[in-house]
Amino acid sequence: MxxxxxxxxxxxxxxxxxxxxxxxxxxxxxxxxxxxxxxxxxxxxxxxxxxxxxxxxxxxxxxxxVDDDSARLDASCLVFRIGREWLSLPTAILQSVAPQAAPHRLPHRHARELRGIVNVGGTLYPCMSLGALLGIDESETVAAAGRHIFARLLVVRWDEQCFALPVADLHGIVRYTSATVQPPAATINKGLQRYLSGVLSHADMQIGCLDAALIGHQLARTLR
Structure with missing residues (x-):
């Protein structure tokens, strides 16, 4: 040592x-x-x-x-993967990260996005599939070079409602400059594209920045 x-x-x-x-x-x-x-x-x-x-x-x-104001890190997000897509949500809506747990199905509820309810630290949350909402094939994956894969549950809050979101891999929190976020490419699938506010380049990843308000609205709508 x-x-x-x-x-x-x-x-x-x-x-x-x-x-x-x-x-x-x-x-x-x-x-x-x-x-x-x-x-x-x-x-x-x-x-x-x-x-x-x-x-x-x-x-x-x-x-x-002297600080360079043009390169100031003024935003942060939590980066995760679903299928082959690296995505992010603002850290402001993140409540906690938990190990994956099997959801319990709810009777008479058949929405594809709603997987059931899941216990996180003794509290029950609706378990929602972002893959189903965004039209992402969750069976697809990417090769992990020299790193473990961290499948997790993300607990996020929108308005007064919390949701548990299963993700295939967790990269972590990334701080970035808002001005560096680029518009989504036209080649991105339409189901995902409508929920993106932009694309962030970080390391060797192209990260889709999800529109938190639109995602939250759609998740809340699924529960109605």
Whole structure:
């Protein structure tokens, strides 16, 4: 590990962890390296390491730089995947993220978007399928290169109603500049396109930014 006397970091997560060949026997229990005590110990040791003058000068230069208003990160969203599509919703409507759970069907309710009700932390929420609403084939998937897939339930609130939305994979929160959002391409399927407010480029992904108000209205309408 990194210590005050040694700058060497044993970064096993890059060799046998989620960024390596994923052969670590701890992954079955921890799912991701960031949940492992080895990773936590390495972070703690890294924060306690001695720093030299060049490191201090580098950060001093960083904080002396004038902010570029044109590149200010003024928005954030939660990025997730359904089928092959990377999508996002504003973080403002996100209530929580939970492990996937099997929904219980509701009698006499046959809307494709309504999967039933699901228990999240002791509270029952209507479980809604964004895939059905957006016309996305949820059986399709994308190859995961060097990373685990995190299927989750997203609990979101629109007005006074909360919904649980199953997603095939969770990327996480992305901060971005609103001015960089582009109009949706004409080649996007029409079922999805009508619910998009734009497309965001991040890393190697093209992320569809969902219109939260329109999505919330349609989900609430399904429950009526």
């Amino acid at each position: 990194t210590t005050l006397d040694s700058p060497i970091l044993v970064n096993c997560w890059n060799r046998i962890g989620v960024s390596g060949d994923q052969s670590c026997d701890k992954l079955a229990r921890h799912i991701h390296c960031r949940n492992c005590e080895v990773y936590a110990d390495a972070a703690q040791a890294n924060m306690q390491r001695a720093v030299d003058d060049s490191y201090k000068r580098e950060w001093a230069d960083h904080f002396r730089r």
